[in-house]
Amino acid sequence: EDQVTQSPEALRLQEGESSSLNCSYTVSGLRGLFWYRQDPGKGPEFLFTLYSAGEEKEKERLKATLTKKESFLHITAPKPEDSATYLCAVQAAGNNRKLIWGLGTSLAVNP
Amino acid sequence: EAGVTQSPTHLIKTRGQQATLRCSPISGHTSVYWYQQALGLGLQFLLWYDEGEERNRGNFPPRFSGRQFPNYSSELNVNALELEDSALYLCASRGSTGSQAFFGQGTRLTVV
Numbered sequence: 282e283d284q285v286t287q288s289p290e291a292l293r294l295q296e297g298e299s300s301s302l303n304c305s306y307t308v309s310g311l312r313g314l315f316w317y318r319q320d321p322g323k324g325p326e327f328l329f330t331l332y333s334a335g336e337e338k339e340k341e342r343l344k345a346t347l348t349k350k351e352s353f354l355h356i357t358a359p360k361p362e363d364s365a366t367y368l369c370a371v372q373a374a375g376n377n378r379k380l381i382w383g384l385g386t387s388l389a390v391n392p
Numbered sequence: 393e394a395g396v397t398q399s400p401t402h403l404i405k406t407r408g409q410q411a412t413l414r415c416s417p418i419s420g421h422t423s424v425y426w427y428q429q430a431l432g433l434g435l436q437f438l439l440w441y442d443e444g445e446e447r448n449r450g451n452f453p454p455r456f457s458g459r460q461f462p463n464y465s466s467e468l469n470v471n472a473l474e475l476e477d478s479a480l481y482l483c484a485s486r487g488s489t490g491s492q493a494f495f496g497q498g499t500r501l502t503v504v
Contacts, residue, residue: 370493
């Protein structure tokens with residue numbers, strides 16, 4: 282069964298303390314892996330798409346990487362405004378375009 | 393370019409009533425996804441529409457239904473509302489397969 286697992290469930294960092302969030306997936310052929318940021322009570326905001334192992338994408342303090350089994354979202358020198366829930370989703374190969382979502386990592390960055 | 397728009401922003405209903413939520417996708421996007429997100433929980437897949445057809449549905453009872461119109465906008469209907477239906481309902485649209493989904497800001501449904 283296709284599955285996405287995110288860890289840790291929650292993470293608390295001090296401002297400037299770099300860390301990584303993990304998204305492990307089990308799918309029958311990866312069509313794409315997507316990272317989103319969600320603020321409380323709002324819709325998820327798209328961050329990155331990764332398609333193949335070895336691919337990397339960067340945006341400000343965020344960098345996403347992909348292997349054949351997992352993806353990491355690295356946060357370098359985070360600021361309080363990076364506090365949010367980070368969601369990962371995958372699409373398996375095939376005709377079904379259903380997105381499979383992880384439960385997210387809730388990140389809190391203290392000043 | 394306009395993003396995904398959802399209406400209403402907030403909706404308060406009484407148990408047993410019906411609720412109708414609306415979603416307008418990004419221009420050119422043919423796929424619309426509906427999700428339920430209860431407070432503090434993850435995204436629960438409800439329904440997926442593409443080219444006017446229902447393509448997949450999640451593990452929700454039949455009182456959750458919807459449709460997609462010829463202009464690709466979509467409507468989610470929830471009949472016989474229960475207290476547990478209180479949640480943020482999110483709509484997302486996608487263009488081609490493999491592309492990212494874009495979300496609206498959601499409809500906060502409260503059942504009292």
